[in-house]
Amino acid sequence: EEITPALLAILRTDVIADTREQHWGQDDPRWYRMIHAGLLLFHFRNEDALPLFVREYRQSSLDYFNEWFTDKLRLYGPTAVEPLIDLLHNEDTNVWGRIEAGGELSHIGWAHPETRDEVLAALRAVLPPLADDGTPDIADDVDDDLFHLWTTVAYQLSRHQDEESRAQIEALFEHDWIDTMYFGDVDAYRRLLRGEGSARATFRPPSSYQSS
Numbered sequence: 001e002e003i004t005p006a007l008l009a010i011l012r013t014d015v016i017a018d019t020r021e022q023h024w025g026q027d028d029p030r031w032y033r034m035i036h037a038g039l040l041l042f043h044f045r046n047e048d049a050l051p052l053f054v055r056e057y058r059q060s061s062l063d064y065f066n067e068w069f070t071d072k073l074r075l076y077g078p079t080a081v082e083p084l085i086d087l088l089h090n091e092d093t094n095v096w097g098r099i100e101a102g103g104e105l106s107h108i109g110w111a112h113p114e115t116r117d118e119v120l121a122a123l124r125a126v127l128p129p130l131a132d133d134g135t136p137d138i139a140d141d142v143d144d145d146l147f148h149l150w151t152t153v154a155y156q157l158s159r160h161q162d163e164e165s166r167a168q169i170e171a172l173f174e175h176d177w178i179d180t181m182y183f184g185d186v187d188a189y190r191r192l193l194r195g196e197g198s199a200r201a202t203f204r205p206p207s208s209y210q211s212s
Helices: 004-017 029-044 047-059 073-089 095-111 113-124 146-159 163-174 186-193 206-210
Strands: none
Touching: 004 029, 004 047, 029 047, 047 073, 047 095, 073 095, 073 113, 095 113, 095 146, 113 146, 113 163, 146 163, 146 186, 163 186
């Protein structure tokens, strides 16, 4: 209780000021203070820090700062669902921040089954709808990076064996909007959908997401 206000002040000041852009390359440990503050706040599951972490993903590409916090937003559990959905659906956010949000939501949905329906609905909403002819309804001037977001979301939905999104995902495969280097071909997708995925596709036990 005594150190938390100081940790929040460090994280808030450095995230808002974006100081890492000016000082990250300097060999001065003081410029890593936001890393240490953030890791402690994660350990404490401090809810006041959650909007700051989300803000960081919204305002910049994944970089040295965010890499320290990979796979940790999920530790907040259901508390993080609403801000992560907002991040996932924010089209002004860089695609890599949205990808991170999708992965964290997927894990929360697995570890906390009461959130699963909301999480899967949020992931499905990212995929392009189907036109009347069954093709993905994608604008000609679409951001090419969305290719990566759709791939990641399709992968997470297949891990949950989500049949509701199957038509959209198979159409994305058919029209080369899925990164098969990351995912595999459409048959690999169908195997995941049947629960026949590799160890890489297996969720860790829910209890492991609640550890420090």
